Amino acid sequence: xxxxxxxxxxxxxxxxxxxxxxxxxxxxxxxxxxxxxxxxxxxxxxxxxxxxxxxxxxxxxxxxxxxxxxxxxxxxxxxxxxxxxxxxxxxxxxxxxxxxxxxxxxxxxxxxxxxxxxxx
Amino acid sequence: xxxxxxxxxxxxxxxxxxxxxxxxxxxxxxxxxxxxxxxxxxxxxxxxxxxxxxxxxxxxxxxxxxxxxxxxxxxxxxxxxxxxxxxxxxxxxxxxxxxxxxxxxxxxxxxxxxxxxxxxxxxxxxxxxxxxxxxxxxxxxxxxxx
Numbered sequence: 001x002x003x004x005x006x007x008x009x010x011x012x013x014x015x016x017x018x019x020x021x022x023x024x025x026x027x028x029x030x031x032x033x034x035x036x037x038x039x040x041x042x043x044x045x046x047x048x049x050x051x052x053x054x055x056x057x058x059x060x061x062x063x064x065x066x067x068x069x070x071x072x073x074x075x076x077x078x079x080x081x082x083x084x085x086x087x088x089x090x091x092x093x094x095x096x097x098x099x100x101x102x103x104x105x106x107x108x109x110x111x112x113x114x115x116x117x118x119x120x
Numbered sequence: 121x122x123x124x125x126x127x128x129x130x131x132x133x134x135x136x137x138x139x140x141x142x143x144x145x146x147x148x149x150x151x152x153x154x155x156x157x158x159x160x161x162x163x164x165x166x167x168x169x170x171x172x173x174x175x176x177x178x179x180x181x182x183x184x185x186x187x188x189x190x191x192x193x194x195x196x197x198x199x200x201x202x203x204x205x206x207x208x209x210x211x212x213x214x215x216x217x218x219x220x221x222x223x224x225x226x227x228x229x230x231x232x233x234x235x236x237x238x239x240x241x242x243x244x245x246x247x248x249x250x251x252x253x254x255x256x257x258x259x260x261x262x263x264x265x266x
Contacts, residue, residue, distance in 0.1 A: 028217045032210035045178035045244035098180030098244015
């Protein structure tokens with residue numbers, strides 16, 4: 001799994017509008033995997049559940065959130081390249097105590113399967 | 121330019137441009153590094169709300185039971201602990217979220233009313249509102265025309 005650049009603007013551009021929009025912050029993330037799924041935990045303090053967007057495209061997972069601190073808006077964003085082994089229908093997200101929790105279920109083709117042995 | 125024997129700084133003459141290149145090259149990485157590094161927890165912030173002092177601190181994933189707040193005269197002490205344990209049966213790929221345990225004391229800029237301290241945790245953000253003591257409240261002074 002690789003991290004991709006959040007969003008990159010030419011330096012001069014980002015500097016000129018530094019007052020209005022700050023560069024997105026990359027929140028710290030933990031990633032765990034087992035045979036069934038991939039689990040991602042991200043620290044996103046101070047945002048509301050509605051302000052979080054999680055987007056899954058084949059091989060690309062993005063989450064972002066906006067947070068208002070005083071008179072500034074802080075943007076959180078992270079993009080990950082993921083192996084094409086996840087089932088888009090088996091992705092779930094929850095947010096509790098400032099931590100976003102994403103689970104990506106692996107598609108049936110890559111999940112280990114127990115094959116029963118029958119006798120004849 | 122060729123290397124001259126009488127050059128006082130032969131090393132710099134030869135390697136100066138290289139050194140310069142190396143420095144620039146490293147700066148590129150420093151820049152990248154800065155962008156890539158996951159954000160660290162912001163330091164607690166204090167704000168003066170007129171009749172109260174407000175402390176806000178980002179504490180994602182911290183349970184209320186792992187927080188302790190004590191007020192002693194005009195010193196507020198915040199103790200906090202976060203245990204980041206990987207879930208059972210999972211293999212870690214990336215662990216950027218650090219666990220921590222810390223105690224910090226803050227000297228408040230004025231007397232506060234110990235009976236009127238309210239602390240709330242919402243979406244991983246701790247907010248402590250300390251109402252100022254009556255003598256520290258802002259007072260309006262009227263200007264009289266002589």
